[in-house]
Amino acid sequence: MAAKNSLRVSLIRITNGILMTKVHNFSAGPAILPPSAIQESIAALQNFAGTGLSLIEISHRSKEYEAVVAEAQALVKELLNVGDDYDAVFLQGGASLQFDMIPMNFLGDNETASYLNTGVWAKRAVKEAGFFGNVNVVASSEDKNFSYIPKDYVISGDSKYFHCTSNNTIYGTEMFHFPTSPVPVVCDMSSDIFSRPINGNDFAMIYAGAQKNMGPAGTTLVVLKKDAIKKASRKIPTMLDYQIHIDNGSMYNTPSVFAIFVTLHTLRWIKSVGLEAMEQRNKAKADLLYAEIDRNGLFRGTVAPEDRSRMNVNFVLNNPELEADFFAMCKAANLSGLKGHRSVGGLRASLYNALEIESVQALVDAMKEFERIKG
Amino acid sequence: MAAKNSLRVSLIRITNGILMTKVHNFSAGPAILPPSAIQESIAALQNFAGTGLSLIEISHRSKEYEAVVAEAQALVKELLNVGDDYDAVFLQGGASLQFDMIPMNFLGDNETASYLNTGVWAKRAVKEAGFFGNVNVVASSEDKNFSYIPKDYVISGDSKYFHCTSNNTIYGTEMFHFPTSPVPVVCDMSSDIFSRPINGNDFAMIYAGAQKNMGPAGTTLVVLKKDAIKKASRKIPTMLDYQIHIDNGSMYNTPSVFAIFVTLHTLRWIKSVGLEAMEQRNKAKADLLYAEIDRNGLFRGTVAPEDRSRMNVNFVLNNPELEADFFAMCKAANLSGLKGHRSVGGLRASLYNALEIESVQALVDAMKEFERIKG
Numbered sequence: 079m080a081a082k083n084s085l086r087v088s089l090i091r092i093t094n095g096i097l098m099t100k101v102h103n104f105s106a107g108p109a110i111l112p113p114s115a116i117q118e119s120i121a122a123l124q125n126f127a128g129t130g131l132s133l134i135e136i137s138h139r140s141k142e143y144e145a146v147v148a149e150a151q152a153l154v155k156e157l158l159n160v161g162d163d164y165d166a167v168f169l170q171g172g173a174s175l176q177f178d179m180i181p182m183n184f185l186g187d188n189e190t191a192s193y194l195n196t197g198v199w200a201k202r203a204v205k206e207a208g209f210f211g212n213v214n215v216v217a218s219s220e221d222k223n224f225s226y227i228p229k230d231y232v233i234s235g236d237s238k239y240f241h242c243t244s245n246n247t248i249y250g251t252e253m254f255h256f257p258t259s260p261v262p263v264v265c266d267m268s269s270d271i272f273s274r275p276i277n278g279n280d281f282a283m284i285y286a287g288a289q290k291n292m293g294p295a296g297t298t299l300v301v302l303k304k305d306a307i308k309k310a311s312r313k314i315p316t317m318l319d320y321q322i323h324i325d326n327g328s329m330y331n332t333p334s335v336f337a338i339f340v341t342l343h344t345l346r347w348i349k350s351v352g353l354e355a356m357e358q359r360n361k362a363k364a365d366l367l368y369a370e371i372d373r374n375g376l377f378r379g380t381v382a383p384e385d386r387s388r389m390n391v392n393f394v395l396n397n398p399e400l401e402a403d404f405f406a407m408c409k410a411a412n413l414s415g416l417k418g419h420r421s422v423g424g425l426r427a428s429l430y431n432a433l434e435i436e437s438v439q440a441l442v443d444a445m446k447e448f449e450r451i452k453g
Numbered sequence: 454m455a456a457k458n459s460l461r462v463s464l465i466r467i468t469n470g471i472l473m474t475k476v477h478n479f480s481a482g483p484a485i486l487p488p489s490a491i492q493e494s495i496a497a498l499q500n501f502a503g504t505g506l507s508l509i510e511i512s513h514r515s516k517e518y519e520a521v522v523a524e525a526q527a528l529v530k531e532l533l534n535v536g537d538d539y540d541a542v543f544l545q546g547g548a549s550l551q552f553d554m555i556p557m558n559f560l561g562d563n564e565t566a567s568y569l570n571t572g573v574w575a576k577r578a579v580k581e582a583g584f585f586g587n588v589n590v591v592a593s594s595e596d597k598n599f600s601y602i603p604k605d606y607v608i609s610g611d612s613k614y615f616h617c618t619s620n621n622t623i624y625g626t627e628m629f630h631f632p633t634s635p636v637p638v639v640c641d642m643s644s645d646i647f648s649r650p651i652n653g654n655d656f657a658m659i660y661a662g663a664q665k666n667m668g669p670a671g672t673t674l675v676v677l678k679k680d681a682i683k684k685a686s687r688k689i690p691t692m693l694d695y696q697i698h699i700d701n702g703s704m705y706n707t708p709s710v711f712a713i714f715v716t717l718h719t720l721r722w723i724k725s726v727g728l729e730a731m732e733q734r735n736k737a738k739a740d741l742l743y744a745e746i747d748r749n750g751l752f753r754g755t756v757a758p759e760d761r762s763r764m765n766v767n768f769v770l771n772n773p774e775l776e777a778d779f780f781a782m783c784k785a786a787n788l789s790g791l792k793g794h795r796s797v798g799g800l801r802a803s804l805y806n807a808l809e810i811e812s813v814q815a816l817v818d819a820m821k822e823f824e825r826i827k828g
Contacts, residue, residue, distance in 0.1 A: 101505040105512050108710055116507050120498050123491055130476040130787070132491050134669035134715060137480050137790065170545035170671070171692060174706040178690035202691070209690050289707055294509035296545070296671045296709035315553035315584050316577070317546060331549040332664055334671035335483055336711050340509060412505070415512065 102437035105415035106247055106390060107269065107290040110432045115293070115343035122339060133339055138332050147328050150342040153349060154299060158278030165324045166301045168338050173199065173268045173287040173298060177206040179318050180264060180283070185211035185238055186310040192216045192237040192261070196253075197224040197246035198421065199266060207241070210310070216240070223422070224249040226382035235260040239282060239307050245270035247290070248419040250392030250426065251385045256280060262307045270389050271299070272348050273431055274357035282306035290389070291431045292348075293341030296334040348431065356431060363429045363438045364388035370442045374449050376400065380424065394424035401425075404448055411444050413437075477812035480790035481622055481765060482644065482665040485807045490668070490718035497714060508714055513707050522703050525717040528724060529674060533653030540699045541676045543713050548574065548643045548662040548673060552581040554693050555639060555658070560586035560613055561685040567591045567612040567636070571628075572599040572621035573796065574641060582616070585685070591615070598797070599624040601757035610635040614657060614682050620645035622665070623794040625767030625801065626760045631655060637682045645764050646674070647723050648806055649732035657681035665764070666806045667723075668716030671709040723806065731806055738804045738813045739763035745817045749824050751775065755799065769799035776800075779823055786819050788812075 103110040122133035127142040136143060147168065154166040169175070180203075185191050189211045193204045195218035207213045214237060217228035224246060233240045240259045243266045245252040252270060256263065262282030271286040278284060282303045289295040302320060309321075316322055322330050328338075348356060368386060371379045371393045380392045395401050404425075408416050418424040427441060478485040497508035502517040511518060522543065529541040544550070555578075560566050564586045568579045570593035582588045589612060592603035599621060608615045614637045620627040622644045631638065637657030646661040653659060657678045664670040677695060684696075691697055697705050703713075723731060743761060746754045746768045755767045770776050779800075783791050793799040802816060 103506055103510055105506075105510065108509060108511060108513060108707065110510050111507070116498055116509070119509075120495050123495050123498070129789075131478055131480075131789065132486070134483060134491070134494075135478055135480065135485050136483060138483060138670065170547070170550075170709070172545070172706045175545070175692045178692050182690070206690055206692075209688050287707065289710075294711055295513065295707045296712055313584050315557070315581055317550045317553050317581075331547045332483065332662060332670045334545070334709060334712065335664075336669055337671055337709065414504075414506065 100412060102411075102413045102440050103415055103433065104413065104427045104429070104437070104441070106419065106426060106428045107287075107430075108295045109290050109428055109430045111294065111340065111344055112347040112432045114347050115340050118343040119336070119340050134336055138329065138335055143335065144329075146339050146342050147333065150338055150345060151328065153342070153345040154301060155278075157272055157345065157349065157353060158276060158284065158301060160278035160301065160303075164278065164301055164303050166299065167320070167323045167328045168333055168341070169298045169300055169323060169328070170296070170334055171298060172295075173266055173285060174202065176266070176285045176298065176300065177203040178209070179320065180241070181207040181210035182310070182312075182314055182318055183320050184307045184310055186312065187211055189238045189310070190214050190234075190236060192233050192240045194218075194228065194231070194240070194242040195220060196227060196243050196251060197249050199246070199248075199268070200241075200243040203241055203243070203266065211238070219251070224251065225380055227251050227253055227385040231257070233257060233259050233261060237261045239264050242266070245387055245389050247390050247428075248422060250381050250387045250390040252387035252389060254385075262303075264307075270387070272345075272353065272356070273360050273389060275353040288337060288341050290428075293344045294337050296337030297341055299341075344432075359435070360388045360429065360431065363433065363435050364391065366435065366438050366442060367391050367427060367429070370445050374445050376449050376453060377445060389428060389430060391427045391429060392418065392422070392424060393427075400448075400452055403452070404444075407444055407448055408441075411440060413441055413444060416441075475787060477786075477788045477815050478790055478808065479788065479802045479804070479812070479816070481794065481801060481803045482662075482805075483670045484665050484803055484805045486669065486715065486719055487722040487807045489722050490715050493718040494711070494715050509711055513704065513710055518710065519704075521714050521717050522708065525713055525720060526703065528717070528720040529676060530653075532647055532720065532724060532728060533651060533659065533676060535653035535676065535678075538679050539653065539676055540679065541674065542695075542698045542703045543708055543716070544673045544675055544698060544703070545671070545709055546673060547670075548641055548660060549577065551641070551660045551673065551675065552578040553584070554695065555616070555660075556582040556585035557685070557687075557689055557693055558695050559682045559685055561687065562586055564613045564685070565589050565609075565611060567608050567615045569593075569603065569606070569615070569617040570595060571602060571618050571626060572624050574621070574623075574643070575616075575618040578616055578618070578641065586613070594626070599626065600755055602626050602628055602760040606632070608632060608634050608636060612636045614639050617641070620762055620764050622765050622803075623797060625756050625762045625765040627762035627764065629760075637678075639682075645762070647720075647728065647731070648735050648764060650728040663712060663716050665803075668719045669712050671712030672716055674716075719807075726806075734810070735763045735804065735806065738808065738810050739766065741810065741813050741817060742766050742802060742804070745820050749820050751824050751828060752820060764803060764805060766802045766804060767793065767797070767799060768802075775823075775827055778827070779819075782819055782823055783816075786815060788816055788819060791816075
């Protein structure tokens with residue numbers, strides 16, 4: 079029965095009229111997107127908004143495209159539950175450029191910001207902030223290879239802001255609670271934004287590279303509460319100044335046209351599902367996989383149970399020598415993107431919003447079948 | 454006869470099985486792209502390189518996508534005729550971010566760089582350089598609203614580098630000759646790159662936002678000669694350091710996946726045409742339109758004849774009151790994107806690589822017909 083399941087392949091993707099084998103896409107990002115966003119993108123590449131021109135051949139200042147950016151910005155604010163005291167813009171350069179722009183805009187030479195170190199990306203953010211001012215790392219989970227989220231740390235009221243990373247793609251930890259902070263909170267939500275309801279009003283700034291839960295690579299969302307963090311008193315190059323992009327509605331220069339379009343259609347899909355339903359859906363997928371990891375004697379999880387991410391499930395084989403065989407079985411079952419990050423190894427299944435539970439079931443089936451053969 | 458021509462519409466674009474009216478796309482950028490690049494993009498959104506996954510759902514570190522970036526970088530170097538002493542990378546943020554990155558990387562606090570001021574973008578580059586060091590504007594055509602390219606200026610040997618803009622999208626001027634420079638030359642070729650053969654070895658740095666002759670919005674090409682300009686002695690944030698992107702082959706962080714893919718297929722098309730043939734093709738289109746502007750008593754060009762751009766043809770109606778009528782005629786004839794930049798007004802026809810001469814002929818036909826009615 080398990081054997082039969084593990085070899086089951088679904089023929090549901092129709093491409094150029096050819097029935098394709100369904101690939102279960104566990105990629106850590108760029109990652110699976112809702113089919114509607116991809117279909118809308120294909121249609122717009124052919125004829126955008128009835129213009130007779132392709133989406134990628136038209137002025138970003140055309141009224142048809144300005145409507146795309148405006149709707150995407152409005153949807154972000156609606157989904158984060160924030161009002162007119164917040165601005166949302168789409169920039170370029172990924173979260174990595176935000177690691178620089180945040181302290182460049184907000185951290186003066188002699189000021190201090192507090193950072194929580196929960197993994198590679200948090201560490202990079204710390205490093206970049208050090209170019210501009212003083213950094214106080216309030217807590218770190220590096221002592222146990224970032225396998226947990228530190229708790230019970232203190233954020234100094236003298237800090238300009240507190241920076242954290244809500245989900246750690248590489249290690250598979252997620253913050254389900256944010257600390258009470260005496261200073262404005264800045265959060266990198268690149269890999270779990272819109273995977274569950276968040277009260278945006280708890281944050282002075284939220285940012286996210288689009289390419290996990292929100293869209294394709296090529297655009298970065300920045301949501302800022304007006305005047306929440308005092309601007310640093312240094313000269314800021316124009317393209318790196320948040321206020322310039324806010325004042326110009328993400329159109330100071332040519333934006334990443336296609337990426338914002340796909341993001342809009344991903345946001346529309348997220349809204350149609352609803353964030354509470356999205357959280358239930360994501361919880362069901364994660365519960366299914368973690369239950370199998372805990373049950374199956376061949377595998378074990380690598381993260382403290384209370385901090386296990388619903389987005390990125392990290393696990394290993396108890397006998398590393400079996401890893402190659404398991405990857406071969408995954409490949410045969412069209413289970414794609416399961417290799418752990420090159421810096422940590424093992425397995426990682428990313429279960430972003432658009433992944434269906436049937437894909438998680440296919441992975442669980444493969445794990446059961448592997449146990450039958452090797453256990 | 455002219456009347457008949459001006460109303461001719463071509464039914465050649467097939468979208469979703471519906472025969473569409475051909476729109477003649479004179480957009481200044483994002484702009485017309487070769488049909489092959491759009492078709493390849495649609496196919497890759499459905500199934501990228503036989504992976505069964507969409508181009509925008511797959512890891513940028515998959516071997517299939519790494520091959521895209523590697524081929525695009527190699528094609529750029531081949532088309533610019535440069536060897537292993539040059540690096541080509543694809544960044545984000547448009548030419549506008551380069552206005553900051555160039556002086557941040559190369560212009561020390563007490564050093565001076567020479568800039569040629571030929572329009573809005575050149576002026577922005579000057580402004581940003583001023584954040585980092587001293588700027589010497591060697592010449593400017595601002596006295597005549599940037600309607601010509603200054604000549605016979607002197608570039609000081611004390612300059613760190615000389616910066617110029619090869620084509621001015623807003624004003625319709627183009628540099629067909631570059632000055633003999635005692636210092637390394639940095640050129641913003643955003644709007645005429647790959648429109649004609651260029652000896653890349655004459656430049657220490659060439660950069661270009663993709664969204665005119667080379668691809669869609671969302672990626673920026675930077676080509677740098679190794680060690681040609683000494684690095685400034687300041688700390689440079691990681692994401693703004695050219696060497697980081699070079700050392701990581703445009704993959705320090707997630708690149709703008711889709712935009713680079715479309716760029717690759719645009720570069721393949723450019724190579725298949727050949728740069729000498731491309732120049733002849735672009736010259737023929739520009740000659741056809743400028744000849745009509747000079748012949749037709751209702752219109753006049755706004756640029757010094759020797760500096761007229763082949764990419765952006767700026768012209769006005771001698772009687773501005775007729776402008777609305779002419780735009781209405783253009784609209785009826787499916788001639789799109791002809792409004793001059795909001796800062797200068799009048800008309801602008803952008804004739805980038807992918808525009809066919811039949812589109813220019815359709816515009817010329819409309820101008821003749823307008824003369825018949827109003828002349």
